[in-house]
Amino acid sequence: MTPDHQTDTPTTPEPTLDEVLERLDESPAAGDDLYTRARESLETTLADLKLTPQEERALQGELGELREIARKLDDHTVEIAAFGMVSRGKSSVLNALLGRDVFRTGPIHGTTFKKEAEVWEGVAPSADSYGNARLVLIDTPGIDEVEGEVRERLARDVAHRADVILFIVSGDMQRREFEALAELREAQKPILLVFNQIDRYPDADRQAIYDKITNERVRDLVRPCDVVMTAARPDPIRVKVRHLDGTTTTAWEQPEPIIEPLKTRILEVLELEGKALVALNALLQAKDIHESIVEHKLMIRDDDANALIYKFSIAKGTAVGLNPIPFADIAGGLAVDIGMIVALSKAYGVPLTRKTATGLVKDMLRALGTLGVVELATRQIAGWVKASLAGVTLATGWLALPLTALGYAAIGLTQGTTAALTSYVLGQAAKIYLKQGCQWGPKGIKTTIQQILLEAKADSVVERLRDDLKRKIDPRERNRTP
Ligand SMILES: Nc1nc2c(ncn2[C@@H]2O[C@H](COP(=O)(O)OP(=O)(O)O)[C@@H](O)[C@H]2O)c(=O)[nH]1
Numbered sequence: 001m002t003p004d005h006q007t008d009t010p011t012t013p014e015p016t017l018d019e020v021l022e023r024l025d026e027s028p029a030a031g032d033d034l035y036t037r038a039r040e041s042l043e044t045t046l047a048d049l050k051l052t053p054q055e056e057r058a059l060q061g062e063l064g065e066l067r068e069i070a071r072k073l074d075d076h077t078v079e080i081a082a083f084g085m086v087s088r089g090k091s092s093v094l095n096a097l098l099g100r101d102v103f104r105t106g107p108i109h110g111t112t113f114k115k116e117a118e119v120w121e122g123v124a125p126s127a128d129s130y131g132n133a134r135l136v137l138i139d140t141p142g143i144d145e146v147e148g149e150v151r152e153r154l155a156r157d158v159a160h161r162a163d164v165i166l167f168i169v170s171g172d173m174q175r176r177e178f179e180a181l182a183e184l185r186e187a188q189k190p191i192l193l194v195f196n197q198i199d200r201y202p203d204a205d206r207q208a209i210y211d212k213i214t215n216e217r218v219r220d221l222v223r224p225c226d227v228v229m230t231a232a233r234p235d236p237i238r239v240k241v242r243h244l245d246g247t248t249t250t251a252w253e254q255p256e257p258i259i260e261p262l263k264t265r266i267l268e269v270l271e272l273e274g275k276a277l278v279a280l281n282a283l284l285q286a287k288d289i290h291e292s293i294v295e296h297k298l299m300i301r302d303d304d305a306n307a308l309i310y311k312f313s314i315a316k317g318t319a320v321g322l323n324p325i326p327f328a329d330i331a332g333g334l335a336v337d338i339g340m341i342v343a344l345s346k347a348y349g350v351p352l353t354r355k356t357a358t359g360l361v362k363d364m365l366r367a368l369g370t371l372g373v374v375e376l377a378t379r380q381i382a383g384w385v386k387a388s389l390a391g392v393t394l395a396t397g398w399l400a401l402p403l404t405a406l407g408y409a410a411i412g413l414t415q416g417t418t419a420a421l422t423s424y425v426l427g428q429a430a431k432i433y434l435k436q437g438c439q440w441g442p443k444g445i446k447t448t449i450q451q452i453l454l455e456a457k458a459d460s461v462v463e464r465l466r467d468d469l470k471r472k473i474d475p476r477e478r479n480r481t482p
């Protein structure tokens with residue numbers, strides 16, 4: 001193939017993440033640029049949420065996380081988290097890196113109960129790209145140390161937040177460790193597999209385990225250059241002490257930890273991927289949190305919307321049920337529905353004009369088809385009955401009034417319930433339409449409405465509406481004193 005052909009290629013393939021990162025690292029400015037963009041993007045994300053004070057209160061947790069990421073970007077924090085099963089030496093490895101005992105360690109199960117963090121001072125990657133980084137070491141409970149659900153949340157949280165993960169093992173890996181490692185890998189972060197406690201193995205065994213670790217299934221998950229051997233807190237060894245008088249005694253000596261290889265590899269990773277990595281990481285995290293905020297926000301709005309729909313449904317049902325004049329209730333009922341849709345559209349932040357809302361109500365009523373017809377028909381018939389009952393009242397004078405009131409109530413309740421149900425269905429359908437950005441989506445208007453009707457039946461919405469209406473319409477219920 002000639003170079004000409006190559007330049008003629010119509011499409012260039014999407015660059016891989018590695019390629020993007022490589023390009024970013026070509027000049028320090030590129031990393032800075034991504035950094036700035038990440039920071040700006042976070043700023044816009046926060047500003048664009050346009051939350052009501054009530055939503056702000058409900059979303060405090062997620063908003064806090066977003067602000068935390070922004071802060072993390074501002075002070076160039078890189079989080080390095082230790083992860084693994086209990087007693088592999090997670091806390092000890094972090095202490096050895098720090099050069100002092102900060103995290104609690106111990107032979108008994110469960111010395112680390114929650115996530116703990118400590119700034120790793122006095123170390124900085126030599127490259128300009130990450131010279132001013134603030135490194136933070138994070139300790140976690142063992143993945144087998146806390147209960148299932150908590151553990152999963154913790155693992156997700158750590159995998160989510162950390163910029164570099166240190167997965168600590170201390171010999172042959174168990175199935176659970178493979179699984180956890182594979183899960184963490186999904187997060188696409190640099191993972192260093194730390195084979196700790198090597199002082200416990202004779203050289204030959206140590207090498208055999210190392211070979212096994214770098215050869216087996218782990219190969220797909222961690223590159224051999226990211227497997228590091230350490231002895232964070234070697235067992236004390238017996239040493240012979242020769243005294244001046246020529247006698248010898250034995251004593252226990254605490255050997256120096258072997259931690260340099262890990263320290264070197266961490267700094268290499270940071271120099272290599274540095275700023276771009278942290279910025280991308282921040283963006284990915286922010287994206288996830290943003291998605292969960294939007295979802296949560298919709299849920300809050302959903303509750304508000306449901307309350308609104310119910311209120312309008314009952315209002316319309318009551319108006320229709322109590323209305324003694326035939327036919328007038330149809331137009332009146334429609335006005336209530338249109339008002340409801342306008343109110344809903346405001347709640348979802350996509351305000352519709354009255355005209356658009358009217359069109360929407362018409363479309364939905366048409367799609368409602370049979371049920372719409374049913375409502376209109378029963379209302380017409382019932383309206384007739386009401387009119388004739390009113391006639392009876394006029395003809396027989398006030399003595400007939402109790403009977404008439406009873407008749408009104410019974411018929412009014414059926415009518416009112418049907419009208420309320422129609423409003424309910426219209427409201428729920430409009431909610432879906434508004435949530436989907438003012439479109440009916442692949443399901444279409446008919447299927448959407450059918451589904452709502454089915455769900456309304458399953459949730460016994462009709463019974464609920466009727467019970468609530470009864471209290472408002474039926475004079476016996478209204479006058480009943482508790
Ligand atoms: N021999 C030896 N023991 C270690 C080493 N690292 C940790 N330990 C011991 O293993 C036990 C558990 O360590 P810890 O750091 O609390 O493990 P964690 O539960 O993973 O945080 C402690 O008694 C440590 O002293 C090591 O490199 N060599």
Ligand SMILES: [Mg+2]
Binds near residue numbers: 090091105111139142
């Ligand atoms: Mg620990």
